[in-house]
Amino acid sequence: MPGTPIRTIALTAAGLLAAVTLPTATASPAAATTTAYDATYYKNAVGKTGASLKSSLHTIISSQTKISYSAVWNALMATDQDPNNSNNVILLYSGVSRAKSLNGGDVGDWNREHTWAKSHGDFGEATGPGTDLHHLRPADVQVNGVRGNKDFDNGGIAVAGGGGSLTDSDSFEPRDADKGDVARMILYMAVRYDGGDGFADLEPNEKVSNGSAPNIGKLSVLKQWSDEDPPSAFEEKRNQVIYDTYQHNRNPFIDHPEWVEAIW
Secondary structure, three states, X not given: XXXXXXXXXXXXXXXXXHHHHOOOOOXXXXXXXXXXXXXXXXXXXXXXXXXXXXXXHHHHHOOOOOOOOOOXXXXXXXXXXXXXXXXXXXXXXXXXXXEOOOEOOOXXXXXXXXXXXXXXXXXXXXXXXXXXXXXXXXXXXXXXXXXXXXXXXXXXXXXXXXXXXXXOOOEEEOOHHHHHHHHHHHHHHHHHOEOOOOOOEOEXXXXXXXXXXXXXXXXXXXXHHHHHOOOOHHHXXXXXXXXXXXOOOOOHHHHOOOHXXXXX
């Protein structure tokens, strides 16, 4: 059958062209890392995966100093200080540098954003999840209001003053530079708060519009964001300030981004 070889070559060429031109659907998992804390702080977690890793990390990071909600104001002025202007903080979602003194609730101010929305699990501003610096960030009052308690997902329309963030009726997409930060903060909360301490068991899922349930979605999107936006120097310094000065615990997914995939 003389036509067969020509048909085979044509199909092969088409397949190769598709492989070259089609974008990759998902980002590759983060490469394994090592830190100065592996032999000390993380020694009981290194080498584990899955539920065993999650349980070990929970035990490790649950040892923390808790602060009051009022103390969060001054803490954020240190954790999120603009590296180029010590009088300012960098705002989550918008990336704007704003005067530390403009903290409050008016237009043009910055306030305390609960990245894991406090209504998802109904923990409010209680000492514990409501005051945990690993998910509290300074944010523009109006941008924070647009985010509200929405879950995280891709898509929507541009948020005014949001630095490229998008929103729709049931979800919020941070600007690209904050996507990994958001993902790692959410996953920290899921490991730290597992139903003990009198608080709800916080878990990410694949839904949006989770309401008051102790869940936030979408997990698959958060995992992709964590891969696509690895920890920055700003995020790493923030983790260190919280560890050294305030809570004395760490966000393990900043130190070991590959643990996201190892658990979920």
